[in-house]
Amino acid sequence: MNKIALITGATSGIGKATAIKLAEAGYSTIITGRRKERLDELAKELTDKGIQVLTLQFDVRNQTEVHNAIAGLPSEWQNIDVLVNNAGLAVGTSPIQDGIVDDWERMIDTNVKGLLYVTHEVAPLMIKNGKGHIVNLASVAGKEVYPGGNVYCATKHAVDALSKAMRIDMLKHNIKVTNIAPGMVETEFSIVRYKGDTQAADNVYKGITPLTGEDIADTIVFAVTRPAHVCLNDIQIMPTAQASSRDVDRK
Numbered sequence: 001m002n003k004i005a006l007i008t009g010a011t012s013g014i015g016k017a018t019a020i021k022l023a024e025a026g027y028s029t030i031i032t033g034r035r036k037e038r039l040d041e042l043a044k045e046l047t048d049k050g051i052q053v054l055t056l057q058f059d060v061r062n063q064t065e066v067h068n069a070i071a072g073l074p075s076e077w078q079n080i081d082v083l084v085n086n087a088g089l090a091v092g093t094s095p096i097q098d099g100i101v102d103d104w105e106r107m108i109d110t111n112v113k114g115l116l117y118v119t120h121e122v123a124p125l126m127i128k129n130g131k132g133h134i135v136n137l138a139s140v141a142g143k144e145v146y147p148g149g150n151v152y153c154a155t156k157h158a159v160d161a162l163s164k165a166m167r168i169d170m171l172k173h174n175i176k177v178t179n180i181a182p183g184m185v186e187t188e189f190s191i192v193r194y195k196g197d198t199q200a201a202d203n204v205y206k207g208i209t210p211l212t213g214e215d216i217a218d219t220i221v222f223a224v225t226r227p228a229h230v231c232l233n234d235i236q237i238m239p240t241a242q243a244s245s246r247d248v249d250r251k
């Protein structure tokens with residue numbers, strides 16, 4: 001068996017691109033998400049290229065599902081070298097006073113609790129192996145706060161803090177932790193945030209060349225292929241046309 005990477009949220013965007021690029025870099029991949037047909041489609045695409053793939057369908061918000069999926073891995077898939085905690089979302093842009101509680105809970109439960117549930121299952125497997133690499137998808141929203149970002153930004157600040165905390169906890173276990181903080185990446189992210197309003201989603205990237213999922217995937221592959229003694233702790237990556245959450249040069 002090659003090195004093994006588990007990627008959450010591999011049915012779309014950054015996670016899907018990362019699964020493909022890690023597979024091309026020689027990793028056997030465990031791809032996860034809720035949409036089974038998309039997992040099966042990607043599994044076929046990778047298997048056709050001769051890559052070993054395992055699909056796990058679970059909702060990261062459901063601790064029992066997460067536990068059962070990872071505890072039930074066949075023994076040859078348990079030696080996970082790389083965990084990419086990517087599953088996540090923003091929902092809504094309302095100010096706090098108008099916020100929808102269900103939107104808040106979806107973001108907190110997915111971006112923070114889901115990342116913790118998955119890490120809680122995978123970290124012991126890495127500790128047993130005496131090595132590993134955890135890559136957490138944070139965001140520029142974990143470095144700054146912007147209008148309409150409130151709860152999403154809070155969840156990504158939490159991811160940023162958890163990356164630092166995990167690095168301390170994992171230190172004596174030879175496990176690297178890399179925090180990735182992208183700016184605008186054109187995926188299904190904005191369609192989800194604007195609840196299917198594709199016009200609003202398109203406007204986010206209007207007049208700029210945004211990053212792609214592949215740009216972030218390249219960065220993740222670079223981070224996980226450094227020599228054993230090198231850890232990239234925190235990587236901020238933005239489109240050239242973006243300097244901060246609020247400074248965007250639109251043509």
Ligand code: NDP
Binds near residue numbers: 032059090110137
């Ligand atoms: P996409 O919407 O394209 O992909 C999100 C992925 O997360 C999907 O595969 C989805 O799978 C999965 N997911 C969402 N909720 C759950 C859940 N409850 N259980 C399991 N999987 C879930 O967005 P991106 O690729 O852009 O986002 C990936 C990550 O990158 C997120 O954490 C996001 O916050 C972060 N990010 C994105 C940026 C951007 O501008 N796009 C910038 C900075 C960070 P499924 O629906 O099949 O479950």
Ligand code: 8X3
Binds near residue numbers: 138149182245
């Ligand atoms: C997603 C990028 O700018 O919407 O994390 O916060 S942004």
